[in-house]
Amino acid sequence: MASFTYMGTKKSxxxxxxxxxxxxxxxxxxxxxxxxxxxxxxxxxxRQIWCNDAQVFSRTLTEALxxxxxxxxxxxxxxxxxxxxxxxxxxxxxxxxxxxxxxxxRLLGEGTFEDQILLQARLRDETHGRQVELERxxxxxxxxxxxxxxxxxxxxxxxxxxxxxxxxxxxxVGLISSEEHRWAMLAMCxxxxxxxxSTGHFAQYLTxxxxxxxxxxxxxxxxxxxxxxxxxxxxxxxxxxxxRSANRVFHGDAVDxxxxxxxxxGRPAIVYADPPYTNDQYSRYYHLFETAILYDYPAAxxxxxxxxxxxxxxxxxxxxxxxxxxxMISAAGRSGASLMVSYPSNGLLPHSLQxxxxxxxxxxxxxxDPLIIPHRHSTLGGxxxxxxxxxxxxxxxxxxxxxxxxxxxxx
Ligand SMILES: C[S@@+](CC[C@H](N)C(=O)[O-])C[C@H]1O[C@@H](n2cnc3c(N)ncnc32)[C@H](O)[C@@H]1O
Numbered sequence: 001m002a003s004f005t006y007m008g009t010k011k012s013x014x015x016x017x018x019x020x021x022x023x024x025x026x027x028x029x030x031x032x033x034x035x036x037x038x039x040x041x042x043x044x045x046x047r048q049i050w051c052n053d054a055q056v057f058s059r060t061l062t063e064a065l066x067x068x069x070x071x072x073x074x075x076x077x078x079x080x081x082x083x084x085x086x087x088x089x090x091x092x093x094x095x096x097x098x099x100x101x102x103x104x105x106r107l108l109g110e111g112t113f114e115d116q117i118l119l120q121a122r123l124r125d126e127t128h129g130r131q132v133e134l135e136r137x138x139x140x141x142x143x144x145x146x147x148x149x150x151x152x153x154x155x156x157x158x159x160x161x162x163x164x165x166x167x168x169x170x171x172x173v174g175l176i177s178s179e180e181h182r183w184a185m186l187a188m189c190x191x192x193x194x195x196x197x198s199t200g201h202f203a204q205y206l207t208x209x210x211x212x213x214x215x216x217x218x219x220x221x222x223x224x225x226x227x228x229x230x231x232x233x234x235x236x237x238x239x240x241x242x243x244r245s246a247n248r249v250f251h252g253d254a255v256d257x258x259x260x261x262x263x264x265x266g267r268p269a270i271v272y273a274d275p276p277y278t279n280d281q282y283s284r285y286y287h288l289f290e291t292a293i294l295y296d297y298p299a300a301x302x303x304x305x306x307x308x309x310x311x312x313x314x315x316x317x318x319x320x321x322x323x324x325x326x327x328m329i330s331a332a333g334r335s336g337a338s339l340m341v342s343y344p345s346n347g348l349l350p351h352s353l354q355x356x357x358x359x360x361x362x363x364x365x366x367x368x369d370p371l372i373i374p375h376r377h378s379t380l381g382g383x384x385x386x387x388x389x390x391x392x393x394x395x396x397x398x399x400x401x402x403x404x405x406x407x408x409x410x411x
Contacts, residue, residue: 013342013373013393014042017272020395021047023403024338027269028247032254032328035282037062039272045239050268052250052257054311055282057189057289059251064182065238066247072236073176073183079229081175082184086166089140093158096134097144100126104154108221113213120208120216123149127157135297140165142291146300151196151205151288152224159224163188164295187231189289195222196288203284204304253314255324258331271332272340275315275324277347283310321349326359329398333363338399345372345392356396364398371395 017039021029027047031040034051035058043049044066051062094101100123107116127134131145138144142164143157152160167188171181197219198205208216237244250257254273276282283290287306291298299308314320332339339360345353353370360367373393 013395014038016371016373016395017340017342018042020340020397021270024269024399025401027267027337030268030271030337032258032271032273033275034058034062035274037065039274041065041238045243047269048243048246048248049238050248050250052252052254054251054253054313055286055290056251056293057286059249060182060293061186063249064179064186064235067244067249068179068182068237069241069244070177070179070237071241073180073232075229075233075235078170078176078180078184079232081170082163082166084166085169086162089138089165090158090162092138093134093141093144093161094155096137097127097154097158100154101158104220108153108217113210116213116217117208117210120149123154125149127154140168140295142295142297146291146305147288150305151198152192153220156195156220156222156224160188160192160292163191163224163228164292183235184228184232185293187228187235189292190231191224191227192288192292194227195219195224203280255314255327255331258328258335261335263335267335268337270340271335271337272342273328273332274342275328276313277315277344277349279316279318279348281310281312281316283307283312316348318348322355325349325356329356329359330363333360333398336400338397339364341396343394343396345394353394357398360396360398365400366402367398368396368403371397 021043028050029040029043029047030050030052031037032052034040034053035055037049037051037058040049040051040062049062049066051058051066053059053062103119104123107119127145127148134141134145138161140161143152143160144154148154148157164185167176167181167184170176170184171178176184196205197216206212206216250261252260254275258271284304284306287304287310290310291300291307300306301308314324329339341356343349343352343356349355353372357367357370371394373395
């Protein structure tokens with residue numbers, strides 16, 4: 001799907017994964033850490049896709065892509081239905097914040113950079129300071145009270161809240177279906193991704209300064225509605241409805257999910273694992289999408305304004321990563337499927353080039369030499385300051401039966 005660009009280089013890696021899958025017998029592809037499912041999308045629809053991720057955003061996206069009964073939302077109809085309701089919320093929030101809205105509007109067009117920088121801080125302080133009052137008077141003001149002046153401008157935050165308001169009401173009165181509501185929320189995430197003032201992902205917003213204020217203001221001038229509409233028009237499911245009806249989406253910790261699946265009710269042919277490989281938690285990158293979908297008014301803490309109680313992956317904890325790999329590989333071994341793991345040679349699991357094949361050998365009949373893809377440029381998942389580092393990406397493969405062509409020929 002064109003709507004969510006991959007935040008790293010996993011897209012080209014996905015083509016290699018897809019080629020490797022062609023050497024396997026028919027059967028579902030279980031993407032244990034699906035994220036935006038570049039891998040699943042590249043394998044589909046030649047096999048059934050099973051997805052899993054701990055993040056609600058990923059579950060929502062993969063359910064839309066792989067489980068929807070309809071191919072796409074009635075974009076024009078949904079847009080009209082949402083807009084019919086959203087004005088009420090938008091006008092009320094604009095009115096309640098009139099002075100700040102006017103000031104933001106003025107300073108987007110003119111003014112000194114000192115005033116423009118100061119305004120961003122004022123937007124944060126004043127909307128946050130009025131959080132209780134605004135939340136008492138408005139059912140949909142989450143983004144206004146949490147992210148105005150940081151990731152978004154005030155008007156942009158009001159627009160996002162109003163898109164969500166219109167979407168929720170259109171569903172409530174039965175104008176749009178629950179699938180269309182889901183597509184509308186995903187389009188909202190896409191719009192947030194396009195307008196937000198951050199460094200490519202949401203780990204932190206850019207604090208306005210003299211050197212970046214022009215860049216920040218350029219982001220602030222974008223209209224959330226325009227990107228929402230554009231994205232809604234692009235949204236569509238993968239494959240046809242019949243194919244989608246046999247896919248599955250799980251939501252939980254990858255190892256728990258793998259250990260909990262009843263293999264008597266169907267087995268995948270391939271289990272694919274693309275776990276996080278640094279101690280940076282993915283929930284830091286997905287927190288705005290997570291909040292946009294859950295819309296649950298979380299406490300938003302620290303410099304990044306992260307959600308309270310966000311998921312913490314054992315694959316991103318030095319003390320737990322080895323045990324998590326062991327449990328995952330052992331559970332995959334019991335499934336009868338092949339196991340394919342993407343992991344860089346310098347990931348959090350020490351000596352992964354040796355260790356992963358050793359672990360695989362305990363649970364699989366055949367362990368192939370890792371496929372090493374050098375110098376992939378990592379833009380996500382790197383620890384602070386390492387985000388532009390080149391990494392050596394490796395694909396590990398273990399099977400219970402011989403492949404139809406040798407692994408090395410696939411390079
Ligand atoms: C490297 S990304 C995978 C990207 C994916 N291959 C794609 O195409 O988008 C890791 C993903 O694993 C998820 N994740 C991290 N730890 C997890 C865990 N223990 N269980 C389930 N999902 C997890 C993160 O939310 C993130 O979406």
